[in-house]
Amino acid sequence: MTLTIFPPAAPSRGTTAGPLDVLGVPGQVNLDYAATAPCARVAADAVADLLPWHASVHRGAGALSRRCTLAYERARQTVGDFFGARTDDHVIFTRNTTDALNLLARVLPAGTTVVTFGGEHHANLLPWPPGSVRLPVPADPAGAVRALDAALGELRRGGVPGRDLPVLVAVTGAGNVTGELWPVTELARVARRHRARIAVDAAQLAPHAPVDLTALDVDYLAVSGHKLYAPFGAGALVGRADWLDAAPPYLAGGGATSHVGAATHDVRWATGPARHEAGTPNLLGAVALAAVCAALAGADRDALHDAEQALLARLRDGIAALPHVVELRAFGPDSPRVGIVSFVLAGRDSAEVAAHLAADHDIGVRDGLFCAHPLARRLLAEAAGRSGRRDLPPTALRASIGLGSTEEHVDRLFAALATLG
Missing domain, CATH: 3.40.640.10 (Type I PLP-dependent aspartate aminotransferase-like (Major domain))
Structure with a gap:
């Protein structure tokens, strides 16, 4: 008898290939790596x-x-x-x-x-x-x-x-x-x-x-x-x-x-x-x-880093281009970072936005204060001050990327967010 551990799922080919392919469900866009990253093929095989x-x-x-x-x-x-x-x-x-x-x-x-x-x-x-x-x-x-x-x-x-x-x-x-x-x-x-x-x-x-x-x-x-x-x-x-x-x-x-x-x-x-x-x-x-x-x-970490940074830049630039979206940050806008971006939609409840992205666009992001309540609340207040918006919600959204993330994934997020403006 063959033991099946995972339901049928195809590797998500993005910034890597081979043992570091990650398992994913076709059609679903996972932008919640910072909470739990998908399983690498090499881990499942082990x-x-x-x-x-x-x-x-x-x-x-x-x-x-x-x-x-x-x-x-x-x-x-x-x-x-x-x-x-x-x-x-x-x-x-x-x-x-x-x-x-x-x-x-x-x-x-x-x-x-x-x-x-x-x-x-x-x-x-x-x-x-x-x-x-x-x-x-x-x-x-x-x-x-x-x-x-x-x-x-x-x-x-x-x-x-x-x-x-x-x-x-x-x-x-x-x-x-x-x-x-x-x-x-x-x-x-x-x-x-x-x-x-x-x-x-x-x-x-x-x-x-x-x-x-x-x-x-x-x-x-x-x-x-x-x-x-x-x-x-x-x-x-x-x-x-x-x-x-x-x-x-x-x-x-x-x-x-x-x-x-x-x-x-x-x-x-x-x-x-x-x-x-x-x-x-x-x-x-x-x-x-x-x-x-x-x-x-055994991987080329420099190549993985460069690919992720290019995708992160695309993600941040796309969010910045949306007039109703405000990014959260603690340091300056050019401070080095990994593939995590938190943001809010002016006039929109973050939990409702996350639910809409999941139900109507098959996109998974995180909403809330991310188990960092003191920091997240401070950043939300600072974002309101920088943007001059008084209609920012009390919680945020977070999109995070990694191995297996693609340009198509982040572009789908932009398109979905644009419909909520």
């Missing part, structure tokens, strides 16, 4: 190949279990290599970026001050302990560097109690509302100067550009497979081992221990990734994520 062998990981002596354990640990190595993990870093598989950042929040040494910006996704705003510092969204990337330098300087000078305690800077690599790139390298340099660590939410950056912990000189990296063309429920936290090995397990249970005695206190926890991966892991998610990482590692 899952299909392993399914007949699917068994327990780390817990069995049979051939199936041994093969799955090897596949799982190879996936860990592949993901670590792809993101430039150092030899003493841990690669811990999680459910997604939110899970990874919550894990990091749980292992912070006592008294750690976390410094973030107000433009973060909720996953990088909500997990941090009381006393965290949230800096305003700057007007440009250089402003972010200056603001962080000033804030860390104040912390170390004693403006906040516990100036000698650990400090963690947590910042996005690319904003999920606007796609704008944050100056991670410069922020890392500032963090180093002030003896702080830095964690990067790379959920939106990793699908569009190479991300290397060593090259960026950052301490932790959080990613989601479902943003990276591997929508099988796996993500990763990659980074320095010391805080991870010193903290209690994120989850208590089987696989996280090296010894459990009869007494309730007689427990020795494992070190390494196993310490925070209790229970049966998401083997297929890890393998799918690793398959995409390997395929991207």
